[in-house]
Every structure is written in C-alpha cells, then in structure tokens.
Amino acid sequence: MRARSWQARTCSCSAALLVAIGGSARGQSVAFTECNANAVGSLTRSELGPWVAFTPESLKRRFEPARRAGAWSAIADSVAMLFGLEARPSGLTGTPGSLATLPDSVRLLLIAELDSLRAELAEGERDSVARLNGRVTTKRFAIEPRLVAPQRVSLFVGRPPGPIVISVLPDSDVRPLCWFALTLEDLTTFYGASARAALAAALAKRAARWDNFMQHGYSMTPLELFVNGYMPRRELEPPRHQLVLFHASAGAEMFSDRPLAANTLRAEPVLVVEPVGLLRYFGQFKSYGGVTWVLAFPDSGGLATGVMLHHSDIGHVSYLWRPHVEGGASRGALLLSMDLYRYLAGAADKWKQLKRESVSQCLADAPACVARP
Amino acid sequence: MTKVLVVVHGMGEHARGWSADVVAKLDAVAAQYPAFKAGPRFSKRLTIEEIVYDDVFANIVMAWNRDADALDAWSKGAGRSLPKLASWLHSPLPADTKGFFWTTAIDPLLYRGFHLVRDDVRAQVTKQIADIALRAMRDGAAEISVLAHSLGTAVMHDSLDVLGRKPFERNEALTAARWQFANLFMLADVCQLARNLVADIDYFDSIVRPTSAGSANDTYCQFFLNAWHRFDPFVLMAPFRPVTWGDNYIPIGPLEHFHSANVHGYTHYLDHPLVHVPIINSALGAPLISDADQAKALGSYPVTQSVGCDAQIAAVIQKAKELANAADLEEAVIGISEFLAVAQRSADACKELASKDMFV
Numbered sequence: 001m002r003a004r005s006w007q008a009r010t011c012s013c014s015a016a017l018l019v020a021i022g023g024s025a026r027g028q029s030v031a032f033t034e035c036n037a038n039a040v041g042s043l044t045r046s047e048l049g050p051w052v053a054f055t056p057e058s059l060k061r062r063f064e065p066a067r068r069a070g071a072w073s074a075i076a077d078s079v080a081m082l083f084g085l086e087a088r089p090s091g092l093t094g095t096p097g098s099l100a101t102l103p104d105s106v107r108l109l110l111i112a113e114l115d116s117l118r119a120e121l122a123e124g125e126r127d128s129v130a131r132l133n134g135r136v137t138t139k140r141f142a143i144e145p146r147l148v149a150p151q152r153v154s155l156f157v158g159r160p161p162g163p164i165v166i167s168v169l170p171d172s173d174v175r176p177l178c179w180f181a182l183t184l185e186d187l188t189t190f191y192g193a194s195a196r197a198a199l200a201a202a203l204a205k206r207a208a209r210w211d212n213f214m215q216h217g218y219s220m221t222p223l224e225l226f227v228n229g230y231m232p233r234r235e236l237e238p239p240r241h242q243l244v245l246f247h248a249s250a251g252a253e254m255f256s257d258r259p260l261a262a263n264t265l266r267a268e269p270v271l272v273v274e275p276v277g278l279l280r281y282f283g284q285f286k287s288y289g290g291v292t293w294v295l296a297f298p299d300s301g302g303l304a305t306g307v308m309l310h311h312s313d314i315g316h317v318s319y320l321w322r323p324h325v326e327g328g329a330s331r332g333a334l335l336l337s338m339d340l341y342r343y344l345a346g347a348a349d350k351w352k353q354l355k356r357e358s359v360s361q362c363l364a365d366a367p368a369c370v371a372r373p
Numbered sequence: 374m375t376k377v378l379v380v381v382h383g384m385g386e387h388a389r390g391w392s393a394d395v396v397a398k399l400d401a402v403a404a405q406y407p408a409f410k411a412g413p414r415f416s417k418r419l420t421i422e423e424i425v426y427d428d429v430f431a432n433i434v435m436a437w438n439r440d441a442d443a444l445d446a447w448s449k450g451a452g453r454s455l456p457k458l459a460s461w462l463h464s465p466l467p468a469d470t471k472g473f474f475w476t477t478a479i480d481p482l483l484y485r486g487f488h489l490v491r492d493d494v495r496a497q498v499t500k501q502i503a504d505i506a507l508r509a510m511r512d513g514a515a516e517i518s519v520l521a522h523s524l525g526t527a528v529m530h531d532s533l534d535v536l537g538r539k540p541f542e543r544n545e546a547l548t549a550a551r552w553q554f555a556n557l558f559m560l561a562d563v564c565q566l567a568r569n570l571v572a573d574i575d576y577f578d579s580i581v582r583p584t585s586a587g588s589a590n591d592t593y594c595q596f597f598l599n600a601w602h603r604f605d606p607f608v609l610m611a612p613f614r615p616v617t618w619g620d621n622y623i624p625i626g627p628l629e630h631f632h633s634a635n636v637h638g639y640t641h642y643l644d645h646p647l648v649h650v651p652i653i654n655s656a657l658g659a660p661l662i663s664d665a666d667q668a669k670a671l672g673s674y675p676v677t678q679s680v681g682c683d684a685q686i687a688a689v690i691q692k693a694k695e696l697a698n699a700a701d702l703e704e705a706v707i708g709i710s711e712f713l714a715v716a717q718r719s720a721d722a723c724k725e726l727a728s729k730d731m732f733v
Contacts (some may be wrong), residue, residue: 036658037374037514056374060513134546139553142514144584144595147654148623149664157621158589182374186513195546196510200503202542207500210493215432222437229488236492236535 031153031167035143035178050096051175054082056182063187072121072191076184080114083180097176106164110180113140113156117184121191134195141184155181205284206237212285213238218310221247238285244277244292254336255298257322265336271297272308272335279310287312294318296335304333375515376419376555378656379505382427383523383561383639384709385477392423394729395520398640402649405670408661418657422505426494426528430480433490461707470714478709481524485567485702491531498532506547518556518656519594522639523607526562531571533557534579537593549580554594556655557581560642562599565611567702577615585619596621596655600648603627604690605637606712609697610705623651631677631686634719634726636693637712646670679726685719686726692716 033039037056045052052058059082063075080086084098085107099107117140124131143166144154155177156162166177217238220228224245231239248271255268277292294308296318308318315337322331380392396416403415412418483490509515521529537549545551564576583597597618601608603626615622625647633641643649650667654660677686692715696708720727 032660038376039659056513133540133543134548134551137551138514138546139551139589142553142595145655145658146596146621147658147660148596148651151660156589157595158584158587158592160588182514189510189514192546192551193510195544196503196507199541199544199546200500200507202544203496203500203503207496210496214429214489214493219436225433225487225489229492236496238489238492 030171030174031169031178032145032151034175035145035153035166035182037182040179040182051179053093054095054179056179056186059179059183060186067187067190070125072125072187073118075187076114076118076121079180079183079187083176085110085114085180095176095179097172099173099176099180102169102173102177106169106177109156109162109164110177113159114184116140117188124191131191132194132198134192134199136188136191136195138185138188138192140188141181143178143181143185153178209285210238213281216312217281217285217288218242218244218279218290218312219249221245238281240281242279242281242288242290244274244279244290247274247277247292248272254334255296256334257331265334268298270335273297274308277308277310294320294335296320296333304335306333306335308335374513374658375509376656376658377422377505377509377515377517378419379422379424379502379517379519381424381519381521381525381529383521383525384480385427386431387425387427389423389425391425391427392421395639395643396421398643399649399653402643402646403653403662406662406666408666415653415657420509422508424498424501424525426497427480429490429493429497430483433483434475434479467714470710473713473717474706474710477713478706481527481563481566481709482702482706484524484527485570491571494528495532495535498528499536502532502536503547506552516555516658518558519554520558520560520652520656522560522642523563523637526559527564527566529557529559530562530564530576530579530581531574533581533593534574537580549593550590553584553589553592555658556596556598556652557583557594558598558600558652558655560600560639560648561605561608561637562601562613563607563611565613566607566705568611570702576613577617582615582618583621585621586615586617596623598623598625598651598655600624600628600642600645601626602636602642603629604631604693606693606696606708607637609693610699610708625651629676630674631679631726633728634685634689634716634723635713636689636716638728640728646674679723682719682723682726685723688715689719 040055041057043055048055053062059079063078066075066078077086081088081092082094084094084100088094099110102110117137120136123135140159141155144157144163146152146154151167152165153167154163154165156164164177166174169177220242224243224247227245228239228242231241231243233239253268253270253272254265255270256265273295274292275295277290279288279290279292281288289309289311292308292310294306296304296306298304302322304320304322306318306320308316310316317337318335320333320335322333380395382391400414400416403409409415484494485491506515506517509517519529519533533554536547537552540548568576580591580593581597582592583594584592586592586597599613599615599622601612614624628642628645628647630641630645632644635641643652646667650662650670654662679686689712692708692712696705696712699705699708
C-alpha cells in the first residue's frame, strides 16, 4: 500500500495533527453540517452558490456514466483534480474552495490515501475477480462524527499517521475536505456493490443450508443436538454427517411379521429406538441418507432388532430380527415408514394401471399390438 | 447518505415486526426535544431494519414440544448433568415462572449450550446483515448503526465477529479491514454470559471494538456504546466492561432508574436520557439534541415514578442480587425465569411499574 510507505517518511505529522484537537464550537458546528451528506443535501441552490455542481450528490450523478463504463480510477483522478488536490488541466472548472490550501501534513495524507484507493480501483480494472471479491477499502474515506463529548469530526481515524481532525480546521477548508471525502466514499461504495451482492447471495445459501439441516433434516433430540455440535464440519456450516444416538420415536408404521412379504404389511403403532447410526447429508442439505441400528417395539409381538435404512425423500425401511415369537423360533420382520409404504404402494398401483391400459389397447387392436416393435 | 438503524432483539418470543415497540419508544423519547418538535419523527429520519433470529429457538422448542423430560433425558444421556434445572422444572412452580422458562430463558441455554444452535443463529444473522448492507448502499455510502439488547448483544458480538474477521469464500466486502459500522449500541451487554462455553472468541479483543481500540484494519465500528443498569441481574451476572478501548468506547452506567419492574427491559433502557440521547444523535450523525437539552431532560427525570411500590422494587432488587450470584448457565437460566416472574408479579401488584412493552 502506498499509504504505508509514505507513513515512514512523514511519521511526525500525526503529532502535529493531534495537537490541534479541541477547536471551537463553531468549527465543530460547521464540520458536523458540512460532513453530513443529508445536511448538505438539504442546502438550497442559493445557499450552495458556485458549489452547486460539487455537492456529493451532484458528483454522484456526474460520474454515473464513467461508473457504468468501469472507469473507476479515472473518476478518482477527476475528483482529485476537481477539489484541487492535483493540478487541473486547463478548462476544467474546479471547486470554489481548494484542498491545495490545506496544511502540507493534511494534504500529503490525503494524497497517500487517495493513491492507495487508486491502486485498489486499478486492480479491479485489471482483474474483475478482485472487484467481485470486494478488494476495496470502502471505509477509507469514512468520516467519523463524534457526537458525545468531546465532540469532533475526524477522517482517517485508526489509519496512521492520521487522523485528520476536520473540526479544528479553518471553516474554509472544511467544505472541500468533507465533500471530497463524501464523494470518494460514494465512489468506493459503488465500486463494491457487486461484491456485496455476491456476499449476500453466498450468505443466503449458507443460511438456507442451515434451514435445510435444522428444519428438514432428521430430527434431533437434545442429546443429539448437543453431540452433533462436535461433529467435524467446516466453520459455521452444518455437519455433513449426523450421528443418531438413542433416538426414540413413536407412531404408526407399516409392519410385517415376515421380512419379504409386503402383502402382509399392516399399519401398527410402533416404538422405535435407534441406539446409534450415521446419516450423511447431500448437496445443499436438502436430502440425506444413512443407516441406523434399530430396536422396534410393535404392539403385537415382542422386541425386534435390526438395521434401518434412511432416505429423506422416501422414508425408511428396516429388516428386523425377532428373537422371541410364538413357538420359540426366531423370525424376520419388515418395518416401513408410512411415507415409504405410500411411495411403494403408489409405484405398484401405477405399474398395474399401465399394465391394464396396455392390455386393453392390445385387446382392442390385436394385429397392431402384435406388429408393434 | 442513507442512515440505517438495525435493531436486534434479546431473549423471548420475537416474530417479524417485533421492533414496533422499540421504534415507538425511540420516537416517543425523541419527541420531547426541540429538534423533533417539528419535522419528521425520529424513525422517519433514517431507515429502521430489524434482525430476527428467535425462529431458530422457536423451531427447536416446538420440536421438543416444550417437554421438560426431553431436557432431563438429554442431561442423563450426555453425561452433562443438569440436575438443578431438571429438578427445578419438575418442581411445582408457578405457571408464569415455567412460562418464562420456555418462552424466554431457554434462549440463552440453547444459544450458549448448543454449538449447532449458535452457528445456525450466526448464519441467519450474518445473512440478514449482508442483506441490510446491500439495500442500504444501493445508492451510495451508508452509515449503519446497530442497537442490540440482552441476548442480542451476544449474538451481535458473535455474528459480527464471523462476518468481519476474515473473508467469506474470498469475499472481503464486509470484513473489518474494508468496511465498518458507524455505531454499535449495546444495552445490557451479556456477551460474557457462560463465557466458558465459548472458545472461539475473546470479546475484549475481537474485531467488534471501536476504532480507538485498535487500528482501522482490526476494528469494526467507529463507536461502541455500552449501557447497563445497576440492578439488571443479567449484566451483574456477567459484566462486560472494557477498559482499554480508548475514547470511542462510551460506557453508560450504572443506570439507577426504576420506571418498570423489568429493569432489564429494552424500552426501559431507552427511556433514560443518558441512553437515548447519544443513540438518537449518533444514529442520525448530527448533534440534534444539545447537551443543554439533555441536561434539562436529565434534571426532570426521576429515579422512579412509582410511589408506594417500595416493596415490589425491593423484591425485584433482591431477586436481581440472587441471580447475580448464579454459578453457571444452569443456575442463570433458572434465575432468569424467576426474575422475570418476580418482575411480572411486581408489575401486577403495582401498576406504576407496568408497561405494555416491559418484556420486549
């Protein structure tokens, strides 16, 4: 940064700037007005006089075509010339008051910060990614109005060898300095618009991932909510893997005493406990799949244990082993969530319907049916 | 230049539009000063934006169906016992005390006790701030200030730290090195609550500090205002008092007014001229309320307007002192519920201590 290299050569000036702190109440009042864009915006044309073309708002409009053309550093050059910080070409009318009359220490500080700004803008002009990544110091020219005692208005606070305390400068210097800073702050703000839009979009996606995980993921008991906070994950992202721990749920599920006999499935109240399991979330956390160890307690019959497969889109299914049933022999069983059952039943009905339609078409026109490839 | 005041809620139920009471309070207190006798009211002189994160807590609590057994089971299973909390919830408590637990006091427990909840909240809040910044700076530079209360102060400390500390997906647009808030106004700052559960941030040294506390590259606001009340149990429990942040750190306290039974209330803080004058002036970026106007308002501002409420005030102070000694988050959560219930009963018994917005 050029400002930094400049700082080494002139590091004594900050002391000179700070000595002047504690100016008059009138100086403060002028600075609070001239450095407040809204107060400036309320000035009438007659109050503005020859300054009318140089208000921050006027300059914002004036440079709009150049902003659209992406001539960012050229705008910074023009602003510097208009306010007399740099030599103006003949024919260019500048502000009625000039920054050229500022003390050297203040002027050099402005030039250094302006140079740093121009370097950032030029980088974005060469490389659009730099601009899209927000590599511009929007706050560089932000004015700091201190509204509590001791009141003052400053620029470049926290930017050595600043700050410039505007409220202790002569009244004639306040307007050009404030309006120059306000204009450049607008410039950097416009320059950073695409980066802010990109950031907002990226953060919205992250928030959506959390919504998907917390509201549409596999529900978590307090224990699971606590434990899964320690699962490995990227900073501020939901975990890709969710541990299922002593997860109890109760409700109607489709249950069959036989593992491969779907036609014996019946809705039955079942208490399901998943002592342990692991789920993985995909993509933007809209879906997940995984496997858990399950203990099921159907109303009819005793405890069954097995493995449950989960998929967020269709539900879960588990093969259960029942160690103790009537007659003493162990027997397999099947457990389906209602949504998976509906999915499967719907698929079967659809297949039956297609078959029925196909058969009736053939019966209606047998030769055509036979001739069909 | 667009000026924006972002209002952030604390514990309790807060749906979209929750900020109406806070905005009405700011308008009301501003209206007493000459600068607001004519012209638009305070809230019409800038843009008000609100942050909402309570839905994160509400969804979880709904999922648990407000079942004390769930917490009990958790404590047993996790080996992180909450026996005091579980037994407290199972004890025959007044309905208002239990109600305050499920609607209000559980929020800090969820936020501080569960990493996933804290990160979800931070993700939602950073997204909202980025949206606000995008809107505010559409037509050029903007001054954005934040007004946060209670748990909202901790949420903002945490959220602003992750937003401004380093680039997100290489994007530097809102990092502290590139951009800053004008003012952070913290009312009843509780960022130190259950500090031992938060390992990733040092609140005294994070970027969420005023410029005078560091350099322009590692600070995130021009000014940081921190207001607290002498009998606010939440700030007594976990005081946050930076001493090396320079003169852009503006401490306001201890306040001693007693205009509501809930001295922790958002609007109760805003009611005091020592609090609302710097907020109004700084948010608008202009000294609209003069020192003389503020002095006049302070001169006519009584410590309490509640004549004959001494017993109720004493009860609130007593409960606040008890809560201030909470040993851990568990005791704090119990204490919060009990304190708010005592405040409610005091307000019921002494109408001068009641207001419709006392639990905002």
